Amino acid sequence: MARGKRKQAPVAQRNPVARPRPGKLDTEVMTFAAPAAIGPYVQARAAAGWLFCSGQIGLDPESGTLVEGGAGPETRRVLANLEAVLSAAGVTLGDVVKTTIFLADMGDFAVVNEVYAEAFRPPFPARATVGVAALPRGARVEIEAIARLPR
Numbered sequence: 174m175a176r177g178k179r180k181q182a183p184v185a186q187r188n189p190v191a192r193p194r195p196g197k198l199d200t201e202v203m204t205f206a207a208p209a210a211i212g213p214y215v216q217a218r219a220a221a222g223w224l225f226c227s228g229q230i231g232l233d234p235e236s237g238t239l240v241e242g243g244a245g246p247e248t249r250r251v252l253a254n255l256e257a258v259l260s261a262a263g264v265t266l267g268d269v270v271k272t273t274i275f276l277a278d279m280g281d282f283a284v285v286n287e288v289y290a291e292a293f294r295p296p297f298p299a300r301a302t303v304g305v306a307a308l309p310r311g312a313r314v315e316i317e318a319i320a321r322l323p324r
Contacts, residue, residue, distance in 0.1 A: 204261035207254040208232040224320040229254040230312035244281035248288040268320040275315040279304040
């Protein structure tokens, strides 16, 4: 296998590969239930009681392709990918304290906001939304998150 390339496990075998360990200050978190990183970064890193999740785009983890249908379906897939990474670390969307949303078109703000509101419940995390010129793989939406890990 070429250096830096990772073979996907069959769906039935997809489970968390690394999980934060008590007393361990810095741990990579990785799961096959979310798309593999498409660059020199990790899906998430646990450090000092916090989980820092890399941005997720609307890639289907099985096919590696961007979901079709626009900002709504992409946002649902983004949040499902984010949930998979959080789950691999033993936390949920309810543990998220901060998100950043990147939009290739700020005209998608209302649609993304509607889907986001379906996924998160009060107390909502702090959030920033940033308009960008482009996102990887032609995505319309990317979301990164910071979550508190269990003590």
